[in-house]
Amino acid sequence: MEEKTIEMITKLVMEAMNQPKNEEQGFIVPIGVSARHVHLTQADVETLFGSGYELTKKKELMGGQFASNEVVTIVGLKLRAMENVRILGPVRKASQVEISATDAIKLGIKTPIRESGDTKGSAPIAIVGPKGVVYLQEGCIIAKRHIHMSPEDAVKAGVQNGDTVSVKVENERGTTFNHVQIRVDKSFTLEMHIDTDEANAAKISTGDTVVIIK
Known part of the structure; x- marks a missing residue:
């Protein structure tokens, strides 16, 4: 088989392997x-961890986000709680908690399925840190x-x-x-x-x- 023919076949095979879309697949x-996690405003970060506190990076995520080293406890109705819930940074304009349906049952709250950021009328929840507590009247969702x-x-x-x-x-x-x-x-x-x-x-x-x- 000629060298040019071999090169052409090799190129076609490589293109096929690297192509994520075809009619059959x-x-x-x-x-x-995605496990349960929390997004916070800077004001709420300081309420939970102390004045002037800033989140520290544990792992880089897409879109400029990161998993922080900081974790909190979330508390639902009847004081049902879940510990070591990780905070994702950077800080946001509004605080939000994202959990699963099973988490919602354990916490005793009725949590709607929403797009991230759409928290109007969502479930109330408390967030407990080493320095204080934040109570969200709405802000807990199951992420769509x-x-x-x-x-x-x-x-x-x-x-x-x-x-x-x-x-x-x-x-x-x-x-x-x-x-x-x-x-x-x-x-x-x-x-x-x-x-x-x-x-x-x-x-x-x-x-x-x-x-x-x-």
Whole structure:
């Protein structure tokens, strides 16, 4: 076989291997399982940890976010509590707690499924730190499942910011997730976020993949 022919075949094979989308497979998205966590304003950080306190980074996340070294206790109705809930930074304009449906049952609160940031009319919850307590009259949600992607990935997948899609998990459970929201930003890395309840039910771990269904 001629050298040029070998080079051409090699190039075609490499392109096929690196292409995340084709008619048979669909668009493949890696999964990140999101555990319960807290977002805080700077004022609430200082209430919980002391005047002038700033969050410290434990691990960098996408979009400029990070998992902090700081953890808190969240308290629901009838003083049901969960300890060591991690704070994600940087600070936000409004404080928010994201939990799973199982967490909500344990805490004794009725928590709506919402997009992150949509906390109006959501569940009340208390956040306890080493220096103080913050009580949110509303602010606790179950995060709506979603896919982060860059504009380039959105073009490849044939979707736009705000679209809702279904995805399929090709494992022994064979689960299909509906109502998956698309979020597009140039700072995002391609990843679908689901909570621990969804992951456990579908037997999914971080790093597994799903396929967007057309």
